[in-house]
Amino acid sequence: xxxxxxxxxxxxxxxxxxxxxxxxxxxxxxxxxxxxxxxxxxxxxxxxxxxxxxxxxxxxxxxxxxxxxxxxxxxxxxxxxxxxxxxxxxxxxxxxxxxxxxxxxxxxxxxxxxxxxxxxxxxxxxxxxxxxxxxxxxxxxxxxxxxxxxxxxxxxxxxxxxxxxxxxxxxxxxxxxxxxxxxxxxxxxxxxxxxxxxxxxxxxxxxxxxxxxxxxxxxxxxxxxxxxxxxxxxxxxxxxxxxxxxxxxxxxxxxxxxxxxxxxxxxxxxxxxxxxxxxxxxxxxxxxxxxxxxxxxxxxxxxxxxxxxxxxxxxxxxxxxxxxxxxxxxxxxxxxxxxxxxxxxxxxx
Amino acid sequence: xxxxxxxxxxxxxxxxxxxxxxxxxxxxxxxxxxxxxxxxxxxxxxxxxxxxxxxxxxxxxxxxxxxxxxxxxxxxxxxxxxxxxxxxxxxxxxxxxxxxxxxxxxxxxxxxxxxxxxxxxxxxxxxxxxxxxxxxxxxxxxxxxxxxxxxxxxxxxxxxxxxxxxxxxxxxxxxxxxxxxxxxxxxxxxxxxxxxxxxxxxxxxxxxxxxxxxxxxxxxxxxxxxxxxxxxxxxxxxxxxxxxxxxxxxxxxxxxxxxxxxxxxxxxxxxxxxxx
Ligand SMILES: Cc1cc2nc3c(=O)[nH]c(=O)nc-3n(C[C@H](O)[C@H](O)[C@H](O)COP(=O)(O)OP(=O)(O)OC[C@H]3O[C@@H](n4cnc5c(N)ncnc54)[C@H](O)[C@@H]3O)c2cc1C
Ligand code: SF4
Ligand code: FES
Numbered sequence: 001x002x003x004x005x006x007x008x009x010x011x012x013x014x015x016x017x018x019x020x021x022x023x024x025x026x027x028x029x030x031x032x033x034x035x036x037x038x039x040x041x042x043x044x045x046x047x048x049x050x051x052x053x054x055x056x057x058x059x060x061x062x063x064x065x066x067x068x069x070x071x072x073x074x075x076x077x078x079x080x081x082x083x084x085x086x087x088x089x090x091x092x093x094x095x096x097x098x099x100x101x102x103x104x105x106x107x108x109x110x111x112x113x114x115x116x117x118x119x120x121x122x123x124x125x126x127x128x129x130x131x132x133x134x135x136x137x138x139x140x141x142x143x144x145x146x147x148x149x150x151x152x153x154x155x156x157x158x159x160x161x162x163x164x165x166x167x168x169x170x171x172x173x174x175x176x177x178x179x180x181x182x183x184x185x186x187x188x189x190x191x192x193x194x195x196x197x198x199x200x201x202x203x204x205x206x207x208x209x210x211x212x213x214x215x216x217x218x219x220x221x222x223x224x225x226x227x228x229x230x231x232x233x234x235x236x237x238x239x240x241x242x243x244x245x246x247x248x249x250x251x252x253x254x255x256x257x258x259x260x261x262x263x264x265x266x267x268x269x270x271x272x273x274x275x276x277x278x279x280x281x282x283x284x285x286x287x288x289x290x291x292x293x294x295x296x297x298x299x300x301x302x303x304x305x306x307x308x309x310x311x312x313x314x315x316x317x318x319x320x321x322x323x324x325x326x327x328x329x330x331x332x333x334x335x336x337x338x339x340x341x342x343x344x345x346x347x348x349x
Numbered sequence: 350x351x352x353x354x355x356x357x358x359x360x361x362x363x364x365x366x367x368x369x370x371x372x373x374x375x376x377x378x379x380x381x382x383x384x385x386x387x388x389x390x391x392x393x394x395x396x397x398x399x400x401x402x403x404x405x406x407x408x409x410x411x412x413x414x415x416x417x418x419x420x421x422x423x424x425x426x427x428x429x430x431x432x433x434x435x436x437x438x439x440x441x442x443x444x445x446x447x448x449x450x451x452x453x454x455x456x457x458x459x460x461x462x463x464x465x466x467x468x469x470x471x472x473x474x475x476x477x478x479x480x481x482x483x484x485x486x487x488x489x490x491x492x493x494x495x496x497x498x499x500x501x502x503x504x505x506x507x508x509x510x511x512x513x514x515x516x517x518x519x520x521x522x523x524x525x526x527x528x529x530x531x532x533x534x535x536x537x538x539x540x541x542x543x544x545x546x547x548x549x550x551x552x553x554x555x556x557x558x559x560x561x562x563x564x565x566x567x568x569x570x571x572x573x574x575x576x577x578x579x580x581x582x583x584x585x586x587x588x589x590x591x592x593x594x595x596x597x598x599x600x601x602x603x604x605x606x607x608x609x610x611x612x613x614x615x616x617x618x619x620x621x622x623x624x625x
Contacts, residue, residue: 069353074399078440080354112588112603113352225617252592255353255585259400267353267402272585274592282583283425288556288596288620298595306598 003188003196004167004178006158011165012043014184015092018177019043022088025061027054037061037094050093050160053136057098057248057319058091062105062121065245067269069117069255075263083266086120090177092128096147097139097317099129101248103153104315108251117269126173128156130165133203138320138333140211146317148203159196166196209333213304216339217314220305227293229338234295236328237275243322243331244273244299249315252279274298300335352588355397355442356382361417363437366502367495370468371433372409372421375441388412389450390476391579391607395587396420397442398435401428405584405602407472408446413482421471421502447587448606451476451551451577453483459547460487464562466494466535466554470503472579473553478506481513490516490544494535494558497521498528534558536565544569552578556620563610563624573611580605580618 006014018024024040029049036056040046070080094102106122109115131149132139141147150157155174159166166188169175178185188196220226244250254272259265272279275298277291289298307315322331362374377383393407410419424433432441453476461480463473470493480486491510495501498521507517518538520531531538535558544550550566552559559578566576582594582601589603597616599605614624 072397072399072442078357078397078399078442080357080397080442082351082354108590111590115590116351251590253585254591254593255402257400257402265400269353272591272593274595279593280583280595282581283429286556288582288618290619294619301598302592302595309598 004185006165010184026092065271070267073264086124088124090126096150097141097319100146100317126155129154130158138323141318143211143213144318149200216336230297241273242325246321355444370502388446390479391450392446392448394445398431404428409471409474411475411479423468462550463491464552466558469554492538549575576610
C-alpha cells in the first residue's frame with residue numbers, strides 16, 4: 001500500500017479518537033523521568049514520550065509477570081476455572097526491536113498448541129511501531145536484523161519526518177485503522193517517500209555501537225563450550241534476574257499456586273529466569289546445572305545458538321536494555337565481545 | 350489456558366509400595382474422558398494437588414489395562430508429601446500425557462534388559478506390563494536396585510513378573526537380617542549377565558546410577574542406540590514453553606524424557622559426566 005502522512009499536530013487528536021474506541025498503550029514519561037509503556041487514561045495528564053527509549057517493553061502486556069491461569073477450588077471438591085482477560089488494545093510508539101520481540105513471542109507461545117491467554121491478548125492488539133531515526137545509546141538492532149526500521153510485521157509503522165510522520169501499513173488491521181480515521185491522513189507524495197527513505201538510510205549510520213553478533217553466533221555454533229566466559233560472567237551474576245525480566249524476548253516462566261484461603265486460590269504463571277539458582281533445582285536439592293559456573297550459560301546460548309537452530313535467527317533483538325540493567329556487566333554486548341575476543345584453541349599456541 | 354487446565358481425577362485406590370512410595374490408582378471424573386484417554390509407556394502427567402502447584406509423574410501403569418491409570422509417587426517434598434496425605438476418594442488434577450515415549454515398535458522382538466534404581470522402577474513397571482500384555486517381545490530381564498530390603502517396591506508386581514517368565518534380579522545397597530540376595534549397587538547385577546541380540550536396555554533411576562551404568566552397558570557391548578534411558582529435569586509446563594527442563598539444546602518434556610545414548614552423546618549432560 002502507498003504511504004500516508006500524519007501531521008504531528010494531528011497525532012494526539014488521533015490517539016484521543018483511538019482511545020475512545022478501546023485501550024491505548026504508549027510510552028509515557030512519569031514524574032520520576034522514567035519512560036515506560038502505560039495504559040493511557042488521559043492524554044492531557046500523561047506525558048507521551050517518543051524521544052527516549054522506553055525502559056520497559058511490551059512483554060508485560062501480552063505475558064504479564066503474574067498471570068492468572070486459573071482459579072481453583074478445593075473446599076469439598078477440587079476443580080479449576082480458566083481465567084481469560086483481553087480487550088481490544090492499540091499499542092503505539094513501540095520500537096522495531098520491541099515489535100520483533102512480540103513476533104518472536106508469537107512463535108514461542110504457539111509451540112505445541114496456541115497459548116490461549118497470550119493469543120487472546122495478541123488477537124486484540126494493533127501494533128503501531130515508530131522507527132528509530134536516532135538509535136539509542138546501547139542499541140544494536142541493525143546487527144540482530146530487528147531494526148531500526150522494519151519491512152514487515154507491524155500493523156502500522158511510523159517514520160518521523162520532522163513535522164509529520166510517514167505512515168505505512170503491513171497488516172489488514174493497520175489498514176482498517178487508517179481507513180477508519182482517514183481524515184487525519186493525507187497521501188504521501190514522491191518527496192515524502194524520498195524523505196522516508198533518506199531517514200531509514202541515515203538511521204543505519206547513526207548507531208553508536210557495532211556489535212558483532214554474526215561472528216559470535218558462528219563461533220557459538222562451532223564451539224559452545226567457552227568455560228572462561230561462563231565462569232567469569234557467572235561469577236559476576238548476582239542472581240537478580242533483572243536481565244531476564246527486562247528482556248523483551250525472555251519468556252521462561254514458572255507456575256505456582258497462590259492460596260487465597262484454605263478452600264481456594266489462584267494458579268499463576270510467573271516470570272522466571274534461567275539465571276536463578278533455583279531454576280533447575282530438583283527435589284532434594286539436587287541441581288543438574290552447576291550454578292557457580294553455568295548460571296548464565298543457558299541465557300546466552302538460548303538466545304544466540306539454540307534459537308538460531310530452532311527458529312533461524314537469534315532471539316536477541318538488540319534493544320540494549322540488559323546493558324543498562326546489569327551493574328555486573330553480564331549483558332549481551334559484553335558477552336558478544338568476550339566470545340569474539342576469545343582465542344580459538346588453534347590460535348593459542 | 351485450556352492447555353494448562355487439568356482434568357480432575359479421583360483416587361480410587363492407594364497401594365503402599367514401600368515407606369516412601371505409594372501407587373495411586375486414578376480415574377478421571379469425566380467418564381467420556383476416562384474412556385478415551387490413552388498414553389504410551391514412558392510418558393508422564395503433570396499432577397496438581399490443592400495449593401501445591403504441579404509436578405511431573407510418569408505412568409507406572411500400562412495403557413493395555415484401560416479404565417484407570419496409575420502413578421507411583423515417591424515422597425520427595427511439598428507436592429508429593431501432600432499427595433501422600435490424600436485418601437481414596439480425594440481428587441487430584443492431571444494434564445497430559447506428555448513426552449516422547451519408549452519406541453515400543455522398535456523394541457518388538459528384542460530381548461529387553463530393564464535396569465531400575467529406586468523410584469525408577471515406576472515408569473519401567475508400565476513398560477514391562479505393556480510388553481507382557483501385548484506380547485511380541487523377547488526375553489525380559491529386570492535388574493532392580495534398592496537401598497535396603499525394606500525399600501524394595503512393587504513386590505507384588507515382581508512376584509507376578511517372575512511367574513510370567515521375567516528374570517528379576519534384585520540387589521540392595523545395605524542388607525538387613527534375612528536378606529540372602531545380592532548386596533551392592535545395581536551395576537553388580539550385570540556381572541555374568543548375557544543378553545542376546547537383538548537387544549536393548551531400558552534404564553531408569555537416579556542420575557548417579559545412570560552415570561555409572563551407561564559405560565558398563567557399553568562395555569558389555571550394548572550399542573549406543575540399544576541403551577535407552579530417561580532424563581529428569583525440573584518441569585513446570587510440560588509442553589516445551591517454560592524453559593525449565595532444558596538439557597543443552599533440548600527440552601526434556603518434549604524432546605524426552607526418553608533418550609538413547611547416541612542422542613545423549615550429542616548433548617552436554619552435566620550430571621552424566623563425559624560420555625565416550
Ligand atoms: C519426566 C519426569 C517423570 C517423573 N516421574 C516420577 C514418578 O513417576 N514418580 C515420582 O515419585 N517422581 C517422579 N518424578 C520426580 C517428581 O516430579 C519430583 O519428585 C517432584 O516434582 C517433587 O515435587 P515436590 O513438590 O514433592 O518436591 P519439592 O522438593 O518440595 O519441590 C520443590 C519445587 O521443585 C520442583 N521440583 C522438584 N523436583 C522436581 C523434578 N524432579 N521435576 C520437576 N520439578 C521438580 C517442584 O515442582 C517444586 O516447585 C518425575 C520427574 C520427571 C521430570
Ligand atoms: S538480550 Fe539484552 S539486548 Fe538482547 S533483546 Fe534481551 S535485553 Fe535486549
Ligand atoms: S517443562 Fe516447560 S519447557 Fe519443559
